[in-house]
Amino acid sequence: MTNIALPGEGAPTAGEAALKVTAALAPAPATTHNTGLGATLRHARYILRENAVTGFAFALFLLIVLAAVLGPYLVPYDPLASDTAVALRPPSLAHWFGTDQLGRDVFSRVIVATRLDFFIAIASVALVFLMGGLAGVAAGFFGGWTDRIVGRIADTIMAFPLFVLAMGIVAALGNTVQNIVLATAIVNFPLYARIARAEANVRREAGFVQAARLCGNGDFRIVLGQVLPNIMPIMVVQMSLTMGYAILNAAGLSFIGLGVRPPTAEWGIMVADGATFMVSGEWWIAFFPGAALMVAVFCFNLLGDGLRDIVDPQRRT
């Protein structure tokens, strides 16, 4: 994901950003044509021309990253400073998104919250990639008992409605942001494990694996050095597809009072704060953080679809 998150120098256009992403994904094609990189780039350019929406999603993604990195330095007000003199003011020039019941500037809070929400999403997706990806690859590659144990764990997690399980985990382990990240990762585990397993399974007797084995590589070396890099493109697509779900899950948990505690600025908790004012007409307190959440999820979903089109054109719907 770092390849996407680093916009590099200046402000690249969405197209350039897309090409960088593809370049990062490029070393992977299982079919080893020597035109791999060039072909992928051409394909990416074709996709972007065909699908302006993906370009738009990349631009939006950069904006979110920017808000997450620089947000706290850019906002006009302290997100935690309350000023009851201006409490519950509707959006105005001084307060673009209005103020909440304590007179805090909603705009500043929404922007500052980007970092925390983005961090939760990235961290949980990275964690589930490590857990699910490695377990799945091991299951697919080794088969037998490893496969059965991983499969059984995944099935057990799948037997729960996912959000409910996440609630139970956070409540049991303790009400912290780390546990939100962990719970979100755990409920996504089956998805990652299954994809990694399927992808690793078809490659266990592939030519390059046999070649590596013939060279005297051990199983672990082959899994980490050969199989895992080869299934990376599919996994990266999966990561950007689940980012949206991860953010929704985390915001949902904090909406019901788990994880992030007030007065921390976080989208879910801000919507919960504003919920009581919705019935009395002060819509802006809940609306703007909710809209920010929606835009972020929308962006991740579009991005995921776009990446999938580039990496795996056959699964395009």
Added chain:
Amino acid sequence: MPMMILKRLMMAVPSLIGVVIVTFLLTRALPGDPAAYFAGPAATTEAIEEIRVKLGLDKPLYLQFGRYVADLAHGDLGNSLTTGQPVATEIRNRLPASAELTLLGLIVSLLIAVPLGIMAATRPNSIVDHACRVISTAGVSLPVFFTGLILVYVFYYLLGWAPAPLGRLDVFFSAPPSVTGFYLIDSLIAGNGELFMASLKQLILPALTLGIFSLAPIARMTRASMLAVLAADFVRTARASGLKPFTVVVTYAFRNAMIPVITTLGMVFSFLLGANVLVEKVFAWPGIGSFAVEALIASDFAPLQGFVLTMAVMYVALNLLIDVLYGVIDPRVRIEA
């Protein structure tokens, strides 16, 4: 067919065992000493020790698990710390409210998503098709609690069409005599039309919220599945035989396209049961979701554990039902089984 159901029932057993183990482990994972936790902050050392013995926490883990399973077999989910009531009773009383809401949400979603998906598939690249794509992408991006709040603002505050989002019935009404626990059905049984309308009005917004949330996967899958079926030979044959387009699409194509849609329902239920918790909080709905949220706020663990277990068991049962439905819809599944 009965053989298939029996076989499928057996397959649900490992899932149930897994669910029970996980919910057991969740209590053991409680931060700190569970005995001190259950005894409350003001308890003395002796009191904590007494509770430890009473809860069986001084015994080895496998014995504790045995006791937990034995309690479960008696329908005992423990007592709530805050109310002192048995959790099982509370959940049984609140379950109909959640079930009514969730089912209505699913019906709303099916009524919109399935026709939308079919229309999108029969007219690819038309306005309906694009609308279907936009709605299904937007639908998965909308946080369910946010949709609910927007609906409340528009239909309650701005337009004044909907009643205040405060539970199942307006304060002026009293609940119908309980037969099914579903107010819509119970009020009809009682022959009280006014009460029926009142509870329907309360239900519409939360059900719509859940419907919008679960619309996307159903519409998407209906469209994809219909597209595949409409390209099949038997559809062409049916068309060539001069059947009405409506008959071809609905009775021939749709029945064959239903299996993937039903499969998606399993996933949709997973989302719906989770989203239910959030929607119940937004609309102050007195279901098991808000019961769990109240317990969370009070750090009352037994109700939460009971809730997680109930939800998981229901979800396993729903998946079972879906698999049985396969056999009803597609006779080929029966033969394979």
